[in-house]
Amino acid sequence: MTTDIRPTVLVVDDTPDNLKLMSGLLKDFYRVKIANSGVKALAIAQSETPPDLILLDIMMPEMDGYEVCRRLKSDPATREIPVIFLTAKAETQDEEMGLRVGAVDYITKPISPPIVMARVETHLKLKASADFLRDKADYLEAEVGRRTQEVNAIQDVTILAMASLAETRDSDTGNHIRRTQHYVKMLAMALRDHPRFAAQLDGPTIEMLFKSAPLHDIGKVGIPDRILLKPGRFEPAEFEIMKTHTTLGRDAIVHAERSLGTPVAFLSMAKEIAYAHQEKWDGSGYPLGLGGDDIPLSARLMAVADVYDALISRRVYKEGMPHERAVGIIREGQGSHFDPDIVDAFLNLADEFKAIAARFADSDHDMEQKREYLEQAGG
Numbered sequence: 281m282t283t284d285i286r287p288t289v290l291v292v293d294d295t296p297d298n299l300k301l302m303s304g305l306l307k308d309f310y311r312v313k314i315a316n317s318g319v320k321a322l323a324i325a326q327s328e329t330p331p332d333l334i335l336l337d338i339m340m341p342e343m344d345g346y347e348v349c350r351r352l353k354s355d356p357a358t359r360e361i362p363v364i365f366l367t368a369k370a371e372t373q374d375e376e377m378g379l380r381v382g383a384v385d386y387i388t389k390p391i392s393p394p395i396v397m398a399r400v401e402t403h404l405k406l407k408a409s410a411d412f413l414r415d416k417a418d419y420l421e422a423e424v425g426r427r428t429q430e431v432n433a434i435q436d437v438t439i440l441a442m443a444s445l446a447e448t449r450d451s452d453t454g455n456h457i458r459r460t461q462h463y464v465k466m467l468a469m470a471l472r473d474h475p476r477f478a479a480q481l482d483g484p485t486i487e488m489l490f491k492s493a494p495l496h497d498i499g500k501v502g503i504p505d506r507i508l509l510k511p512g513r514f515e516p517a518e519f520e521i522m523k524t525h526t527t528l529g530r531d532a533i534v535h536a537e538r539s540l541g542t543p544v545a546f547l548s549m550a551k552e553i554a555y556a557h558q559e560k561w562d563g564s565g566y567p568l569g570l571g572g573d574d575i576p577l578s579a580r581l582m583a584v585a586d587v588y589d590a591l592i593s594r595r596v597y598k599e600g601m602p603h604e605r606a607v608g609i610i611r612e613g614q615g616s617h618f619d620p621d622i623v624d625a626f627l628n629l630a631d632e633f634k635a636i637a638a639r640f641a642d643s644d645h646d647m648e649q650k651r652e653y654l655e656q657a658g659g
Contacts, residue, residue: 286311287404290331292321292348293366294340302335302366305393306400318343322351325358333404335396338367338378346381353382360410362403366391439494439550456589457494458640463585465490466632470625477621480577485549489578492550496557496582499529511595523566529554552576557583562616580619584610584626587617588633594642603634 288311291302299314306312313331315321318340325331334352338345345365352358364385365378375386384406385399468489472481500508503525507518514522533551537544556570556579563571575583591606601609607630614623626633 284311287332287408288313288329289400290315290321290324290334291366292316292318292334292340292345293337295337298337302396305396309397310400317341318345318348321348322358325352325361326355330358330361332361332407333400334361334363335366335400336363336383338365338369338374346377349378349381349383360407360414362407364399364403366396436491439491439546455640455642456593459589459593459636460496460582460585461490461493462636462640463588463633464493464581466629466636467581467584467622467625470629471622474621474625477577488546488549489581491546492553492578493582493585495529495533495550496553496586497525497529498532498550498554499525499527501532502528511598523558526555526558526567549578552578553582555579557586559583560617561619565617575619580622584618584622587613588626589637592637603630603637 286309289306290313291299291306292315293299293302294316296316299316303312303314313324315324319342321334321336325334336345336348340348345367349363349365352361352363359382362384363382364387365375365383366387366389367374367378368389370388378386384403387396387399465486468481468486471477472486474481503522507514507521510518530551533547533554537547537551540547553576555567556576559565559568559570559575559579560583561572561575561580563569565575588606588610591601591609592603594600607627610618610623610626614620618626
């Protein structure tokens with residue numbers, strides 16, 4: 281069984297003789313469909329097998345050709361079908377009207393068969409070229425979307441793998457990553473219209489914050505177990521070593537950037553967060569003793585999220601602090617440890633923070649796995 285792959289031409293005319301004439305002229309070269317009214321023409325055009333071109337009479341009862349053309353051009357499913365008016369209306373203003381409503385050509389009756397055939401062929405070739413370019417553009421758009429999604433997925437998996445490596449080496453569980461991610465994003469969303477932050481917190485930046493946040497403690501991979509896993513307070517010398525996790529984290533991300541050979545936005549933000557999330561608003565933090573707005577905004581957001589989570593989270597060696605007490609400590613740090621406006625946003629979102637903590641809470645199984653790891657590492 282052979283398939284007829286010839287282009288399809290729809291002839292629309294309310295006069296049977298005209299339909300017969302045009303069908304006879306075209307049938308040896310094209311598949312021909314006919315309609316004796318505008319309503320039938322629209323039904324054929326909107327079917328699953330629309331025509332490639334329409335030859336359209338103007339003077340028809342109920343719905344004239346101008347109105348048929350307007351409706352075809354207003355419908356996304358049919359607007360790309362070229363329309364040639366084939367009519368006895370020969371006045372200049374009639375032709376102007378035909379072109380204005382969307383026709384690609386205008387042929388007056390009585391027709392010249394060679395001219396009709398030449399113009400039909402020309403416009404079918406133009407449509408084929410336009411269809412090819414449109415299909416190619418659609419394909420390229422879909423391919424770019426697929427590749428972008430693929431790259432984003434690889435980035436996300438890489439970030440989580442790196443972050444999880446750091447988390448496995450201390451008393452935190454992997455849920456700490458998820459909680460702090462969501463805390464930071466929630467704070468950023470709440471502050472995106474704030475006069476101090478609006479210029480920095482657009483949609484893409486907030487998504488980068490969410491993506492980068494898990495790398496805030498990546499530098500812990502470079503801290504010795506005897507310090508990282510110590511359950512009690514650090515000795516002064518131990519604390520100095522612990523503080524280097526910010527620099528180690530920054531340096532690890534810088535190395536990753538150099539290996540890639542090209543700047544990556546989310547790594548730049550991750551570098552800020554890793555290096556500066558232990559800075560304090562009053563300049564008493566580390567590693568540089570930055571203060572106020574000199575601390576990157578990403579790191580100021582992370583500071584609130586990280587401290588809150590450290591306070592409320594269960595540890596192998598201690599229970600988490602009650603939410604209300606943790607909120608009080610954050611409030612006490614307003615203007616000293618934390619950016620005052622970020623603390624205001626946190627206080628307004630305290631219930632939402634509590635809900636995130638519950639959603640990603642550490643289970644007994646999580647804690648048992650962490651306890652076994654620490655015992656093995658300690659041994």
